[in-house]
Amino acid sequence: MIVLTVDQRGSTRAGDNVPDLLLRLESWTRGxxxxxxAFERTVGDEVQGVLDGTADGAELAVDLTLDLLRDQGWSVGIGVGSVELPLPKVSRDARGPAFYRARDAVERAKSRAKGVSVAVEGPGGAGGSSRAREIESLLRLLGAIRARRTPQGWEAADTLASLADRPGRQKIAAQALGISEQAVSQRVRAALWQEEEGVRPVVVRLLAELAEQGGATSSAPDGATEDDVHDERGDLEP
Structure with a gap:
């Protein structure tokens, strides 16, 4: 499964933005x-949610991560691996390697600059660790691209994203924005929007493959799996 742990950046200066974030997360995940x-506050300025290890879960994880990075007010840790089943009603009561890895990941993410403050931790065996680093690098690249996007670039990107992918989409976007189709094309090129759209499904696929490798459950009755022991000792890569 996939666990997202999200921590507010600079909360002592900005105040508590968790209630607003939870409303936005509920809106982003609805349907x-x-x-x-569902996402909920776990401790302090931190929220956590649990996604399944399918292509749908991976796509949702990537979309949420990029939305959170765009806000630039949050650090995002993605933990991939097994969890103890059945899941409890709330994520703060859940256990398993995926949760420990998400905790390690968000701690690493906190040291990153805003807009690229994301880290990924996955199973260490069979190349899982290197796969997690690949996903992390691609997410940081997309975050950096988006962090440099101008308001005009975002206006074009958001308008295009709201339209079905079919011929004539840029013309429809131009009409909606009240600008020429050529101006939309210029904004899209400057915003590297098409490049982002090309990379995003690659990240989703890699994350889904990593989640499939990680498994869904912890088999030990008390949850004391070997992965748990390694995670609690901090033996995973920092």
Missing amino acids: RAGLNL
Whole structure:
């Protein structure tokens, strides 16, 4: 499964933005497949949600991460691996390697600059660790692209994203924005929007593959799996 742990940046200066974030997360996830446990505050300025390890869950995880990075007020940790089943009603009561990895990941993400403050932790065996780093690098690249996007670039990107992918989409976007089709094309090129759209499904696929490798459950009755022991000792890569 996939666990997202999100921590507010600079909360002592900005105040508590968690209630607003939870409302936005509820809106972003409404009607979307792949969510197992809704996001909730766990401790302090931190929220956590649980997504399934399918393509739907991976796509939702990537979309939410990029939305959170765009806000630039949050650090995002993605933990991939097994969890103890059955899942409890709330994520703060859940256990398993995926949760420990999400905790390690968000701690690493906090040291990153805003807009790219994301980290990914996955199973260490069979290349899982290197796959997690690949996903992390691609997410940071997309975050950096989006962090440099101008308001005009975002206006074009958001308008195009709201339209069905079919011929003539840029013309429709131009009409909606009240600008020429050529101006839309210029904004799209400057915003690297098409490049982002090309990379995003690659990240989703890699994350879904990593989640499939990680498994869904912890088999030990008390949850004391070998992965748990390694995670609690901090033996995973920092």
